[in-house]
Amino acid sequence: MLNAVKRKNLFVFLCVAPATLLFFIFMLYPTFSVFRMSFFERGAYSSKESYVAFENFKVLLSDGRFIRASQNTIFLIVAVTVITMILALAFAFFLTRDRILGGNFFRVIFYIPNILSVVVISGVFSAIYDADNGLLNSFLSAFGRKITVLWKGEDTVIYSLVIALVWQAVGYYMVMYMASMSAVPKSMYESASLDGASRFCEFFNITLPLIWTNLRTTLTFFIISTINMAFLFVKAMTSGGPNGASEVVLSFMYNQKDDGLYGYSMAAGVLIFIFSFLLSYVVNRVTKRRVLQF
Amino acid sequence: MKKFSLYKTVVYAVFTLLAIAVLVPVLWVFLASFKQNFEFYGNPWTFPEGLYFQNFTEAFKTAKMGEYMLSSVIVTALALVLVLVISLPAAYCLSRFSFWGNNVLNALFMAGLFINVNYIVVPIFLMLRDGDNILKNIFGSGFLLNNLFILALVYAATALPFTVYLLSSYFAGLPHDFEEAAYIDGAGYFETMVKIMFPLAKPSIITVILFNFLSFWNEYIISMTLLSKAGGTRTLPVGLMNLMQGQQAKAQYGIMYAGLVLVMLPTLILYISVQRKLTEGMTVGGVKG
Structure with a gap:
């Protein structure tokens, strides 16, 4: 019979080992x-590797396709973050501050895009953006x-992507902001409105400062998730086309894998990883404020 | 009696517009899945002329969506079972026992939250392919790629950081009296964990099942990479993606929209039945302002 300490150690080991093993391997x-x-540098079909130091990175930084993909990624991060955040904040504020009739109904509806597969959303937006018989063009007509805008054309595709990404993300961030806004005590709004503050004034002087911590956290979420979601959308909706106009860094990285250029692909991954990390760090530093207690 | 306010009217109008912008495209896909092919040339804002169920039977048979659905069900169910069986005991021990390496492991799982699968899918693929090559040299055939079980295992592994984090923050909040009472009554560690502690963690377990179900069912990048054999099976989203890229050239829209419905219907049904849990669960153990 094992003694008590050994029994406990064995139990803990058996519980933790499978998860740890799987986590390390995958x-x-x-x-x-x-x-x-x-x-x-790695062979396309053999696992032979040769050390090339920073060669992959050097080639990468002068590769026009990679530079274009990086520009697209940065544009998407900025555009999607700004638009989604403004919309989500405004909706969350109205839903928590004014007891909107059917508020729960709206919350349920706005969250729907979040539970759909990106492939499904891409299918939906293909129907919307279709140039001949699309929902958008025929609605505008x-x-x-008669309007026949090529929503997936070379000049427009990146904006079409922004719309799809915002459509997908607004509900998620709205629910997130609502959770932190509902923690703001009602009495603050009451005394503010006694003093004659407008809704506008309330939002910027009470709500925004009090949910600042949550807002900063979501900024990091925005950076990380836009990089990833942009990849998922591009892969399912545009395949990076036309002419690389909608290529983003992660889809560029994945395509290099299809060509068997594994080292090159991973170098692109490393760069975007470091970029997202640095950007999150900088944004976090810039937005640092004293935490308000309430 | 309240005064009519312009402000409220504008707010309601904006909300209604946005609700329409979300609902209409989704409902449109449902309607489109019943349309015959000729109905797609012309005004898209019309109701289908009849319920053309053949789109669904066609999608099931010729587009193999039936087979793909079965694969998706198998992979999702397997991955859910795996991730629960593996992460529940781990989360319990990590949060309620102090042992050598506890802090390091906790920190590692936390760091895992920031590893996104899109970055590591290529190395996972290469690792499995190299493994397959070694197996081929020894046994004559490999089984790591194009294998539903391995795919489920990878899903489970990539869901571990999130699952362990959520479960252990829930376990950490439970009082220690339960275990002490159980030990005094002569229950062992394992019995206490399974019979006393797991039932107590039910709310967080449900949250974990919901979120993981959605992410496994909808996932397609890993699936696309690890199930790549020509003519082999696919999961539903990947099958749908191939259908979308193929059918637009062949102009068989009805079947494509039937496929879309097949992928989103299970998630929509689940969402409608448990929506409150889902939007509340989002903030369990997550960020709070």
Whole structure:
């Protein structure tokens, strides 16, 4: 019979070991591989590798397709964050501050895009953006002359992506902001409105400062998730086309894998990873304020 | 009696517009799935002329969506079982026992929250392919790629950080009296954990099942990469994506929209039945302002 301490240790070991093992094999080791492989050249079909130091990165930084993909990614991060945040904040404020009739109904509806697969959303938006018989063009044509905008054309595709990404994300962030806004005590609003403050004034002087911590956290979420969601949408909706006009860094990275350029692909991954990390850090530093207690 | 206010009217108008912008495209897809092919040339804002169920039977048979659905069900169910069986005991021990390496493991799982699968899908693929090559040299055939069980295992592994984090923050909040009472009554560690503690954690377990179900059912990047054999099986979203890219060239819209309905219907039904849990669960153990 084992003694008590050994029994406890054995129990803990058996509980923790499977999770730890799986985590190391399928998450930590591949993450380590991304960084290691970016310094190597690897055969497309054999596992032979040769060390090339920073060669992959050098080629990458002068690759026009990669530069375009980076510009698109940065544009998407900024546009999606700004638009989604403003909309989500405004909706969350109205839903929590004014007891909107059917508020719960709206909340349920706005969250729907979040539970759909990106493939499904891409399908829905293909129907919307179709140039000949799309929902958007025929809706706009109803106001007069016939409109045939190529929503997935080379000049417009990136804006179409922004709309799809915002459509998908607004509900999620709205629910998130609502949770933190509902913690703001009602008495603050009451005394403010006694003093004659407008809704506008209330929002900027009470709500915004009090949910600032939550707002900062979501900024990091925005950066990380826009990089990822943009990839999912591009893969299912545009395949990076036309002519690379909608290519983003992660889809660029994935396509290099299809060509068998694994080291090159991983170097792109490393760069975007470092970029997202630095950007989150900078944004976090810039938005730092004294935490208000309430 | 309240005065009519312009402000409220504008707020309601904006909310209604946005609700329409969300609902209409989704409902439109449902209607479109009953349309015959010729109805797609012309005004899209019309109701289908009849309920053309053949789109669904066609999607099931010729587009193999039936087979893909079965694969999706198998993978999602397997991955859910795996992630629960593996992460529940781990989360319990990590949050309620102090042992050597406890803090390091907790920190590692936390760091795992920031590892996104999109970055590591290629190394996972290469690792499995190399493994397959080794197996081929020894046994003559490999089984790591194009295998539903391995796919489910990868899903479970990538969901571990989130699941362990959520469950252990819930376990950490439970009082220690339960375990002490159980030990005094002569229950062992394992019995206490399974019979006393797991039932107590039911709310967080439900949250975890909901979120993981949605992410496994909807996932397609890993699935697309690990199930790549020509003519082999696919999961539903990947099958749908191939259908979307293929059918637009062949102009068989009805079947494509039937496929869309097949993918989103299970998630919509689940959402409608448990929507409150889902939007509340989002803030369990997550960020709070």
